[in-house]
Amino acid sequence: MDGMLSLAANNLLSPIILFFALGFLAAFARSDLSIPEAIAKGMSIYLLFAIGFKGGAAVAANGIDATLILSLAAGLVLSFVLPLVAFALLRAMTGLSVTDAAAVAAHYGSISIVTFVAASSVVSASGLVAEGYMVAVAAVMEAPAILSALWLIARYDKGAAGMDAGLMREILLNGSIVLLVGSFLIGAITGAEGMDLIAPFIVAPFQGVLCLFLLDMGLVAGRGLRDARGVLKPGLFAFGVLMPLVGSGFGLLAGVLLGLSPGGVVLFMTLSASASYIAVPAAMRVALPEANPSIYLTLSLGVTFPFNLTIGIPLYLAVATFVTGG
């Protein structure tokens, strides 16, 4: 227990969390602090590029095995299943309509790549090594949840719009997925030599850029929560905290059954616990425009993201270490 508390305290006092808290508090205090949109976009491109390349280089170093394929398959299944669990919880805990509940559920089956990046950083700082291909698992888990949500809607509302070819292409080829998978493949192809060439760019500055990016995310999350406080009923707030714990349980089970390393289990738990706030909201605006965006954005960005960053990740690290004996 002492170890867990010390881990949680260390995480809370790490620069990435403190910068996130600074942004969050600045937004609540209505400070004019802001990160220019283009710089925030540039930082997100850098982080995806760096995390993808490092994952690919790690796969090149360790080789491809059956666990990689099974992990991808498990990620795919979890992304399809988690929205069904989230939907059932939402219908039981909140008074959301079927449309709003399905839209929120889609976010919780998909993933937050920034939470994944933060968890990777915490795993490294703890001296653990995770499987490099978890980056590919993250990419695989991005889209299937959207299909599950649309299936839920179609089941309850026959007249609702569904998926068209254009939307499917936009989801599968969204910039984040293309960059993450592309960098992963380039890292896997170029391996250690490629890593040596660009390490000064993607290793040393990584933590600093992540801090600045999380400052911006803190501002965004704080503003979102400040402006949508009326939306956040107690049942919804409870769901925003409970669902990551439920999701992480599924991730823990999958990671342990797959025989992943403790670091890999932490990342699987984090992926299963996180909620999308980039790819899925855009897809929901196209496919389910009747769903209220302030509900799903406030929940995923204003509640679940800060929860995972401050409490969730150290908790997943402690549980994974305890369960795997790592």
Place this chain on the structure above:
Amino acid sequence: MQTHQAKRVEITIEAVMEGRLTKALVAAGVTGFTVLPVLGGSGRSGQWSREGQVSRAGGMVCVVCIIRPDRLDALLDAAFAVVERHIGVVSVIDCEVLRAERF
């Protein structure tokens, strides 16, 4: 200088729908349009600002097209088919242009 009557149609719509809308406009025979960023606003769906949007999901754009009056109905039908279920505003105003053959 000789001027010609035309219609200026302004469609403010969610950024994620921009591609679908412009595709529908081109299919309806619109030969040109301009897409403008929208900084923020307020309406039936509440107040919003471009500041702090992490994806295009929360953003809006304004598509402006100037057309000959006889093409207005086709454009509005095409635009309405796209924007019907979404947040947005469609407005039409009379205007005059110098080079009618371009519209």
